Amino acid sequence: MSGTLDFEIRFRRPNAIGSVAVPVEVRKPDLTVVKTGLSTDKMVLEAGEYLVISRMPAGQEMVNHVNVKENVSNLVILRPEENEESPHESEAAQHYFVSDRQKTIQAPKKKGGTRTNLIFGASQHKTARPAPVKLRSYAGNLFEDDTRELNTDWNYSDHERGFLGFNVDGTNEPKIVQLLQKNCPPINMVLPISNEHPCKVLVTNVADGRYTLDAHLQNAEADMMLRYSTRGFIRATEALGEELTAEKLLQGKFSDPIAAAVGAYALLRFNKIDLLHDWTENLHNSFTWLPDGSVLLGEHLARLGRHKEALDAFLETRQRGIPVFSDGLSYLIDRLNTYLNIGNDDFISRDQKNIATGMMTLLQRISAFTDFREPFTTYTGLNILEPDDEKLKTFPNTEESLDITKLISI
Amino acid sequence: MSLVINNKAAMNGQPGVHIFISGVSLYKHLPGGESHSLAVADYGMKQLSSTALSAFKFYRWITDETVSLRLPIATCRVVLSPSNGEKDILPELAAANFDPCDRAHFAKEVRAWRDDAASHKDSIAIFYFAGHGIQNSKTNTVLLLDDFGDPAEGDLTNTASVGNIFDGMAPPQTVAGLKNIARTQFYFIDCCRVFPPQFKHFATINSPDVFKVELSGREDRHAPIFYAALPDTKAYALQNEQTFFTKALIECLNGAAGDIRRDEDGNDDDEPKWHVSAQTLNMALSNYFSEIANLPNTNQEFSMGGIPTGDKTIRWLDGPPEVRARIRIDPGLAVSNVKLEFIDSNGNLSSPAAESQDDIIRCRIKAGSYRVNARIAPPNGVYKDFEDSILRTVLPPVFNLKRKVL
Numbered sequence: 001m002s003g004t005l006d007f008e009i010r011f012r013r014p015n016a017i018g019s020v021a022v023p024v025e026v027r028k029p030d031l032t033v034v035k036t037g038l039s040t041d042k043m044v045l046e047a048g049e050y051l052v053i054s055r056m057p058a059g060q061e062m063v064n065h066v067n068v069k070e071n072v073s074n075l076v077i078l079r080p081e082e083n084e085e086s087p088h089e090s091e092a093a094q095h096y097f098v099s100d101r102q103k104t105i106q107a108p109k110k111k112g113g114t115r116t117n118l119i120f121g122a123s124q125h126k127t128a129r130p131a132p133v134k135l136r137s138y139a140g141n142l143f144e145d146d147t148r149e150l151n152t153d154w155n156y157s158d159h160e161r162g163f164l165g166f167n168v169d170g171t172n173e174p175k176i177v178q179l180l181q182k183n184c185p186p187i188n189m190v191l192p193i194s195n196e197h198p199c200k201v202l203v204t205n206v207a208d209g210r211y212t213l214d215a216h217l218q219n220a221e222a223d224m225m226l227r228y229s230t231r232g233f234i235r236a237t238e239a240l241g242e243e244l245t246a247e248k249l250l251q252g253k254f255s256d257p258i259a260a261a262v263g264a265y266a267l268l269r270f271n272k273i274d275l276l277h278d279w280t281e282n283l284h285n286s287f288t289w290l291p292d293g294s295v296l297l298g299e300h301l302a303r304l305g306r307h308k309e310a311l312d313a314f315l316e317t318r319q320r321g322i323p324v325f326s327d328g329l330s331y332l333i334d335r336l337n338t339y340l341n342i343g344n345d346d347f348i349s350r351d352q353k354n355i356a357t358g359m360m361t362l363l364q365r366i367s368a369f370t371d372f373r374e375p376f377t378t379y380t381g382l383n384i385l386e387p388d389d390e391k392l393k394t395f396p397n398t399e400e401s402l403d404i405t406k407l408i409s410i
Numbered sequence: 411m412s413l414v415i416n417n418k419a420a421m422n423g424q425p426g427v428h429i430f431i432s433g434v435s436l437y438k439h440l441p442g443g444e445s446h447s448l449a450v451a452d453y454g455m456k457q458l459s460s461t462a463l464s465a466f467k468f469y470r471w472i473t474d475e476t477v478s479l480r481l482p483i484a485t486c487r488v489v490l491s492p493s494n495g496e497k498d499i500l501p502e503l504a505a506a507n508f509d510p511c512d513r514a515h516f517a518k519e520v521r522a523w524r525d526d527a528a529s530h531k532d533s534i535a536i537f538y539f540a541g542h543g544i545q546n547s548k549t550n551t552v553l554l555l556d557d558f559g560d561p562a563e564g565d566l567t568n569t570a571s572v573g574n575i576f577d578g579m580a581p582p583q584t585v586a587g588l589k590n591i592a593r594t595q596f597y598f599i600d601c602c603r604v605f606p607p608q609f610k611h612f613a614t615i616n617s618p619d620v621f622k623v624e625l626s627g628r629e630d631r632h633a634p635i636f637y638a639a640l641p642d643t644k645a646y647a648l649q650n651e652q653t654f655f656t657k658a659l660i661e662c663l664n665g666a667a668g669d670i671r672r673d674e675d676g677n678d679d680d681e682p683k684w685h686v687s688a689q690t691l692n693m694a695l696s697n698y699f700s701e702i703a704n705l706p707n708t709n710q711e712f713s714m715g716g717i718p719t720g721d722k723t724i725r726w727l728d729g730p731p732e733v734r735a736r737i738r739i740d741p742g743l744a745v746s747n748v749k750l751e752f753i754d755s756n757g758n759l760s761s762p763a764a765e766s767q768d769d770i771i772r773c774r775i776k777a778g779s780y781r782v783n784a785r786i787a788p789p790n791g792v793y794k795d796f797e798d799s800i801l802r803t804v805l806p807p808v809f810n811l812k813r814k815v816l
Contacts, residue, residue: 029755029779029801031730032682033671049755051779051803059697065779065800083812232634232692232714234721271629271719303629305583330549334573337547342625367548368610372641373713 002046003068007039009054010079013089017096020220022062023228023239024054024078038239039078052076055236056096057227060084090165093216094202097227133181133211135166135203136401138384139173141321143362147384150175154402164404166201168215170194172289174321176384177201179213180401185369185380185389187213190324192258192376194287199258203404215376219244222259226375229266237266246279250286257287258324264296265327273303284313291320295328302335311339311348315355322366322377329370329377333363412509412519415473415486418526425532426484428592429472430523432553433465434458434511434541435493439559449559453544453606460647461540462492462511464600464656466503468538471660478726481534485526487519491556495650511541512557513568517620520570524579524591524621533592534722535579540653543601545641546571551603552617571617572599572635576716578621580631585624594722595633596688600655602644603637634688635716636695646708654710658695658703662686663724665731666702666807667694668777674721684727684777688718694807701734702807730777733804735762738812739784742769744793748815751783755801780804784813792816 009022021038028034029049037043039054047070054062062078086095135154140147155167168177170193179187192215193199202214217223225240241263249260260283267275283290284297298313314335323329336356339348348356362385369387370379381387382396395401417426435458439449442457449455469488471477489511490503497504509515520537527535542554546566550573557568579595582588609615638645638655647653658666669690672682694702695712735752739745745766752760752775760780764773781798789795793815802811 027779027803031670031777031779031803031805033669049801051801053803063800063802065802081812231696232689232718233696234689234718269718271631271717273629302626305625305627305629307625333547334549338577338623338625347625364547368605370548372548 001070002044003070004073005043005045005050005052005066005068006073006075007041007052008075008077009039009062010077011092012079012082012085013092017092017220020224021240021243022054022056022078022224023236024052025235027051027053036235036239038243040243052078054078056080057224057231057233057236058096058098060096088163091163093200093220093223094204094214097216097224098214132395132403133179133203134395134401134403135201136178136180136398137168138176138178139171141174141319142366142385143318143321143359145385147176149398152402154404163205164203166203167198168193168201170196170198172287174289174291174324177213177215178384179203179211180382180392180395181211182393182395183391184210186382186392188379188381188384188387189213189215189374190322190377191215192217192324194257194290197256197258213378217258217262219256219259222249222256222262225266226262229262229269230373230375232269234270237270241266241272241275246277246282250279250282255286257283257290257293261290261292261296261325261328264300265292265325268296268299268303268331269327271303273300276300289320291317291323292325292328294320295323295332298335299331307339308347310335311352311356314339315352315359318355318359324376326370326372326374326377329363329367330372333360333367336360336363411507412487412489412515413485413522414469414488414508415483417482417484418529421482421484423529425481425530425534425592427479427481427534427536428484428523428527429486429536429538430520431465431469431472431486431488431538432490432511432516432519432541433462433539434491434554434556435460435462435496436491436556437542437554437559438512438557439561445560447561450561451565451608452559453604455542455554455559457493458541458647459493459495459649460651460653461542461600462490463496463500463503463651464647464653465490465538465540466492466496466500466506467652467660468540468598468656471663472536477663479534480723480725484533485523487523489515489519499650510556513555513570516555516570520575520620524588527579527592527595528588528590531590531593533594535592535595536598537575537595538598538600540600540656543599543603543645545603545605546609546615546617548605548641549573551599551601551637551641553599553601566615566617569617570620572597574617574619574621574623576633576635577623577626578619579633580623580626580629582624583627593631595631595716596724597633597635597716598656598659599635600638600645600653600659603639603641604644605642629717631717632688632720632722633716634692634714634718636691637713637715638710640711640713643709643711646705646710654703654705655712658699658712659691661702662691662694662807665727666698667691668727668731668806670730670777673723675723684730685723686725686727687721687723689721691724692718698807731806732774733777733806733809735773735775735804735809735811737771737773737782737784738810739769739771740812740814741816744786744815745769745771747786747790747793748813749785749787751785752780752804753783753798755779775804775809777805782811782813784815786815
């Protein structure tokens with residue numbers, strides 16, 4: 001006495017975020033949860049009335065009611081309420097994936113201890129006259145002071161009033177984008193890219209005339225999972241985890257280590273150690289440039305109680321660079337701190353202690369100006385090696401930066 | 411007195427809930443405190459007026475016999491340093507005679523709490539603190555105890571590190587006595603998490619350990635930490651009343667974070683029950699903290715940390731809790747002509763008492779699935795009824811809907 005249920009997510013503007021699989025929840029009229037899964041799943045249910053709910057990471061709810069009939073294929077269409085639709089197709093990922101609170105990038109305190117916030121509002125288009133703003137980028141390893149400013153061919157893909165999206169090409173080394181605007185501390189963000197997988201950088205002009213920075217992964221499901229995971233929404237993260245497995249993401253020519261890192265961080269965040277299998281080891285061994293590969297392996301081993309091996313993995317991050325993800329930065333700092341405090345020569349050698357101490361010097365400098373609410377490592381300071389919260393007085397004399405003021409204020 | 415409930419003997423080794431509650435409003439070494447020797451480095455802190463009171467309200471809530479926790483209470487410890495104002499407001503608090511929440515009592519009672527929580531893996535450990543807090547690094551919160559700032563001691567001597575307490579509650583590699591530490595742990599940290607500017611240019615300034623932490627064994631805890639504030643931000647309170655976080659927390663635990671599912675540790679044929687779990691609490695506080703707490707225009711934001719794995723039930727509810735319904739009427743001018751009807755899946759009609767402001771009608775309705783009609787009463791030629799065609803899930807804490815009556 002059962003029927004099947006298919007789902008269709010219908011945004012007002014088709015292809016707004018592609019054919020992304022969205023977590024769905026099926027409940028009985030008494031609200032008891034019957035099944036959870038993804039919108040791409042076909043569910044088998046007993047005939048009867050059901051309510052279907054999907055919550056986007058930013059909080060929009062899509063709800064519908066379906067009467068499942070036996071022996072037939074039933075379809076339920078989910079769409080956001082009209083007033084919750086994304087205003088522009090190009091803003092869809094930002095609109096549906098990033099909650100209002102995550103759209104707030106924290107500006108550093110003034111000396112008096114008060115706090116100011118930059119409201120990251122893609123939809124807030126009542127802009128003041130924009131101040132000059134520039135973008136530039138760096139590549140390299142901060143730990144080894146081996147960074148260079150890049151001559152980036154900024155390829156802007158989306159262009160709405162007060163909002164600009166750039167496609168940043170992939171590369172197999174850590175890359176940092178820096179947003180420069182007068183009277184604000186420069187914002188640095190480590191980008192989620194790999195050789196075959198670019199990302200989209202978003203610059204948004206907010207109501208007070210300032211700009212903020214965000215990035216979205218090429219893999220929309222991984223991007224969505226990252227946002228659910230950051231908010232601690234375990235059920236939605238688990239549902240997406242069925243889709244984003246290491247087997248799918250790390251095999252083949254176009255394997256996606258950034259999406260795989262998102263999946264592994266989510267499993268660590270929710271302590272699903274048993275599901276990690278050899279995920280972190282593969283990521284570590286196959287992508288020897290990716291800082292998060294060694295951090296993820298280290299944290300995985302530490303959770304298993306294998307701390308000596310974990311220490312080796314964490315120390316290897318020095319050859320790779322600063323983690324892309326702020327969860328990684330946090331794990332790296334906390335574990336190195338713990339291991340240095342153990343101090344026992346049997347556990348940590350003098351050489352290892354020296355390496356860890358050197359790493360911690362930079363990590364503490366960076367973390368003091370890092371916004372750990374951001375999914376990607378994001379900190380302030382004009383000099384990417386000497387973070388601070390000083391407001392920019394004059395633009396640095398550089399030919400490589402892109403002045404986006406005119407583009408964004410059109 | 412700190413150990414206010416001790417049912418260990420009666421429970422005869424069975425798993426139970428072990429609770430540690432701490433709160434400070436009166437700081438000895440801050441201006442207005444009992445001591446003449448003021449803190450040299452006070453980080454701009456002042457006396458508080460509602461944190462110990464909030465801790466006391468949490469204590470009263472969790473020990474209320476009508477609250478069905480997932481397991482029976484085995485032990486409950488309370489250390490509080492209330493202000494005189496709080497004692498005046500609540501004589502019960504003044505009469506309670508709890509030990510003060512200074513470093514010595516705090517450390518002693520936290521250690522005793524851990525020892526008790528280590529008696530059974532299936533037990534639940536609950537830690538609550540309300541008072542001043544700061545970050546000594548971007549990733550660690552330090553709780554300021556009532557003798558914080560004693561000029562005869564180091565700046566952070568009379569404090570406790572959340573990281574140290576959390577790590578000290580981890581299943582250890584070798585310490586046999588802690589092998590059976592409760593694997594389900596809930597932490598509620600109701601304090602500011604400001605990172606003092608003077609710390610930014612130093613290596614981490616340490617808070618003395620409460621626990622000697624050894625390297626952990628296999629990490630298999632379910633241990634979310636619910637923070638009242640994001641790192642580097644403040645938490646707020648209503649003077650002489652309650653902190654916004656504890657207010658929201660208790661409302662969530664009373665049903666605003668309710669949901670109906672099967673218990674994740676139960677059997678497949680168990681009846682689903684209304685309950686509050688780690689995950690439903692996180693969802694409610696993540697999405698609606700300011701609304702549940704009636705937060706004024708501040709930048710306080712809830713956040714979750716720790717190891718929020720699984721979805722452990724915290725308490726059972728007797729039935730479907732109330733939901734705050736918020737129906738936006740379009741056009742707003744019609745709001746005074748609209749009467750809301752909630753029709754459940756069996757066709758039963760409810761028209762709850764409602765109040766309207768601007769274009770929004772607010773009411774409270776029991777959680778369930780409803781068709782939500784907007785009826786023009788009395789009918790007029792300008793606006794028309796909106797009859798809902800589908801059942802909608804009305805789940806705590808807040809149900810939002812828009813109705814067009816033109």
